[in-house]
Amino acid sequence: MASVAARELVDGEVVFVGIGLPNLACNLARATHAPHLVLVYESGAVGAAPVRLPVSIGDPALVTGSLMVCGMADVFQLILQNGRIDVGFLGGAQIDRSGNINTTVIGTYERPTVRLPGSGGAAEIAIHARRTLVVAKLSPRAFPERVDFITSPGHGGAGGDGGGGGGASRRQLGMPGAGPVKVITDKAVLEVDEATGELVLAALYPGVEASDVRARVGWPLRCRPRLGRVEPPTATELRLLRDVLDPERRYLQG
Amino acid sequence: MSKVTSLRDAVARFVHDGDTVVIEGFTHLICFAAGHEIIRQGRRDLTLCRLTPDLIYDQMIAAGCARKLVFSWAGNPGVGSLHAFRRAVEGKGAPPLEIEEYSHFGMVARFAAGAARLPFWPLRNYMGTDLPRVNPRIRHVTCPYTGETLATVPALNPDVSIIHAQRADAQGNTQIWGLLGVQKEAAFASAHVIVVVEELVDEAVIRADPNRTVIPGMIVDAVVVEPWGAHPSYAQGYYDRDNEFYVAWEAISRDREALERYLDDFVRGVSDRAAYLKKRPELAARLKAKARYCPGVNYGF
Numbered sequence: 347m348a349s350v351a352a353r354e355l356v357d358g359e360v361v362f363v364g365i366g367l368p369n370l371a372c373n374l375a376r377a378t379h380a381p382h383l384v385l386v387y388e389s390g391a392v393g394a395a396p397v398r399l400p401v402s403i404g405d406p407a408l409v410t411g412s413l414m415v416c417g418m419a420d421v422f423q424l425i426l427q428n429g430r431i432d433v434g435f436l437g438g439a440q441i442d443r444s445g446n447i448n449t450t451v452i453g454t455y456e457r458p459t460v461r462l463p464g465s466g467g468a469a470e471i472a473i474h475a476r477r478t479l480v481v482a483k484l485s486p487r488a489f490p491e492r493v494d495f496i497t498s499p500g501h502g503g504a505g506g507d508g509g510g511g512g513g514a515s516r517r518q519l520g521m522p523g524a525g526p527v528k529v530i531t532d533k534a535v536l537e538v539d540e541a542t543g544e545l546v547l548a549a550l551y552p553g554v555e556a557s558d559v560r561a562r563v564g565w566p567l568r569c570r571p572r573l574g575r576v577e578p579p580t581a582t583e584l585r586l587l588r589d590v591l592d593p594e595r596r597y598l599q600g
Numbered sequence: 601m602s603k604v605t606s607l608r609d610a611v612a613r614f615v616h617d618g619d620t621v622v623i624e625g626f627t628h629l630i631c632f633a634a635g636h637e638i639i640r641q642g643r644r645d646l647t648l649c650r651l652t653p654d655l656i657y658d659q660m661i662a663a664g665c666a667r668k669l670v671f672s673w674a675g676n677p678g679v680g681s682l683h684a685f686r687r688a689v690e691g692k693g694a695p696p697l698e699i700e701e702y703s704h705f706g707m708v709a710r711f712a713a714g715a716a717r718l719p720f721w722p723l724r725n726y727m728g729t730d731l732p733r734v735n736p737r738i739r740h741v742t743c744p745y746t747g748e749t750l751a752t753v754p755a756l757n758p759d760v761s762i763i764h765a766q767r768a769d770a771q772g773n774t775q776i777w778g779l780l781g782v783q784k785e786a787a788f789a790s791a792h793v794i795v796v797v798e799e800l801v802d803e804a805v806i807r808a809d810p811n812r813t814v815i816p817g818m819i820v821d822a823v824v825v826e827p828w829g830a831h832p833s834y835a836q837g838y839y840d841r842d843n844e845f846y847v848a849w850e851a852i853s854r855d856r857e858a859l860e861r862y863l864d865d866f867v868r869g870v871s872d873r874a875a876y877l878k879k880r881p882e883l884a885a886r887l888k889a890k891a892r893y894c895p896g897v898n899y900g901f
Contacts, residue, residue: 365677388704389626389779401843402677404627406836409778410892417780418626418651419712422705427724446728450701455734461689463675465703466652469729499728519727520748596678 348374348587348598349579351435351481351530359432360384362471365403367481368435370587370597373399377586386425388467390416399591422467426474429522434475436468436526438482440493443565445500445526445538445545447472447480448493455495465497472498477524484531490564500526501543515543534559535576539568549574602770603823604800608872610822611637614792618667619759620647622790623656625833626781627677627841631764631796632656633829633873639663640868649758651707651782655832655849658682659867661697662859668698670756672707676853679846683853701735706753711782713755714789722750761790763815764830766837767799768806772820775812778836787815796824798838809897826873831883839887 351371355361357380363372373396376383385394389404393413400408409415416424425431438447439462449468453459472478478498482488502515516525529536529545537548547559547569560567579587592598605613615621615638623631635656638646648657649670654677660666662684674685688697702710705725713721722741732738732751741752763783768774774795776783787793795815800823806813832842852858870876877883 389628390781391779401841401846402627404677404779406628406778406834406840406889409836415777415779417784418704418782419708419785422708423723426705450730455730458690461674461686463673463681464671464701465729465731466673467704469703469731470705470725473725473727496728496730502728516728520724521727522724 347481347483347530347532349583350535350576351479352378352583354479354528354530355380355383355433358382360386360430361433361435362386362388362426362431362467362475363403364434364436364468364471365466366437367597368437368479369400369403370592371481372435373591374583374586377591378583384413386421386431388418388421390418390421392416392421392425399596401596422470426470429474431471431475432477434471434478434523436471436478436480436498438480438498439488441480441482441489441526441529441545442493442500443491443544444502445480445529445543446493446496447498447500447526448495450495450497452494468498472500472525473521473523475523477528478526480526480529482529482531484533484559484562486562486564489562498526501538533562535574537570544568546570547573549576551576552578603772603817603820604770605822605824607633607637607796607824607826610794610824611641614760614794614821615641615643616759617643618645620649622649622758622761622786624650624761624781624783624786625764625830626651626779628779628781628833629764629776629783629830629835630654630656630833631762631829632831632833633826634762634764634794634796635660636867636873636876638665639863649756651704652677653682653685655682655846658684658849658853659863661685661688662853663863663867664695666697668700670700670702672702672704676846676849678843680850681853684859687856700737701731702738702753703731706738707756708782708785710753710756711785711789713753714757715785718755720752720754722752724750726751756789758786758790760792760794761786762794762796763787764796764835765815766797766835767801768795768797768820768823769801769803769817770823771803771817772815772823773803773806773813773817774815774820775806775809776814777812780814784814787819792821793819794822794824795820796826796829798827798829798835800825809899828877828883829873831880831887834887837889837892839883839889842883842887
């Protein structure tokens with residue numbers, strides 16, 4: 347997942363980096379094909395060049411050797427709301443058919459079964475970044491037809507009483523960014539279909555069939571007319587991930 | 601007159617039952633020493649505000665200090681959950697905790713409004729999300745110039761903010777480097793400000809590098825010197841984050857009895873920060889920061 351996500355990043359882009367796997371993917375991209383990637387962390391590090399994998403997005407290694415360190419008011423107003431972020435990179439406990447992301451609660455808000463951490467910067471990243479990439483492991487629980495709570499907005503379709511999109515398009519709602527356009531999972535890559543605003547199957551990992559993916563998604567998943575094939579990680583990517591970037595296996599599993 | 605005092609006296613004087621209290625710091629410079637002193641003094645019914653409640657508010661919630669939590673991301677960064685917080689919100693036997701929830705941008709904007717003494721702050725945000733549905737204090741305004749609809753959040757004006765920093769002089773002129781979080785806005789928004797520092801320095805040290813000053817002495821009520829006062833958080837240039845403790849907190853906070861034992865051993869069972877540090881003699885060897893100085897800046901004219 348980390349290497350597939352890293353390949354989505356273009357050299358020179360400005361990336362708003364979320365906690366967890368996105369952190370690893372961005373640092374892998376910087377170490378391979380995108381040395382001029384500008385990593386922006388909500389903690390205030392701009393152009394960070396961490397020499398160790400940051401355990402959190404407030405790690406001291408993000409400051410040392412960074413291009414700029416600013417307060418969080420500047421990060422959100424002068425960089426994100428100003429329109430300077432090319433790619434937002436998010437994870438999520440639930441992602442639904444419309445690409446809405448939930449990191450707030452499982453169950454109802456008032457009486458949650460599981461209380462998750464909440465938005466952090468995720469709501470505004472999904473609204474403002476030119477495009478948003480999502481990473482999540484595929485499972486029916488993680489990919490329901492509709493999320494229990496919209497923390498970060500996808501593509502209309504959502505709707506709630508007072509909140510939610512109520513079926514209006516992102517543009518109608520005044521969102522500057524394109525939102526979650528691609529979801530990178532451990533078995534396949536999903537993309538948003540521009541016409542319907544719905545996530546569809548775009549590419550499969552080696553050895554995975556479309557039916558394997560459909561069995562792990564909570565809605566009738568449609569396919570792109572031509573399915574892509576995801577290339578496995580290269581030897582260089584694996585070596586960097588395992589020996590250099592995440593030797594303690596903080597984010598990598600297995 | 602010097603504003604230097606002990607943490608015990610500063611908390612006794614400026615933190616009262618029922619107050620709205622901010623201990624800020626985004627991962628960096630979180631003043632655990634002050635949180636522990638508030639627990640020791642048995643404060644109750646506090647409204648605790650922070651972007652990321654972190655372990656310190658988890659401990660204060662477990663110790664019964666909090667009536668309400670105002671926040672935007674309540675997790676253990678890179679590890680998992682804050683279990684005392686979760687028990688309270690999920691209704692699992694813990695006393696209930698009122699919550700008021702924003703995103704980071706919303707919390708930053710609340711402090712910005714408070715600091716500028718404005719009633720609210722506009723932001724282009726929250727469209728398509730469920731946050732305004734569950735937090736009626738997120739509202740909207742029509743721009744009088746363009747006619748567009750913008751989200752608004754209300755000013756946050758705490759009774760007291762507690763800011764940890766690398767150094768200050770006796771008047772509270774406070775210098776911070778590394779991640780700055782929202783400390784400046786939180787301090788300016790507050791009725792009272794307690795600054796807790798790694799080092800007390802002469803005014804001449806502050807004057808030699810004025811761009812490093814984030815909080816001016818004019819808004820500071822008390823200065824406390826408490827080396828390692830942010831542990832297990834960190835202070836850039838002084839000590840690294842104690843990631844091992846953040847990982848260990850998962851098991852401690854998950855088990856109510858283990859959490860009580862922790863509070864008895866390391867918070868209620870010690871008289872102050874110096875006594876806490878005596879129980880952790882290995883910290884310096886493990887976490888002390890390596891030197892990485894920047895070359896001098898010419899302030900001449």
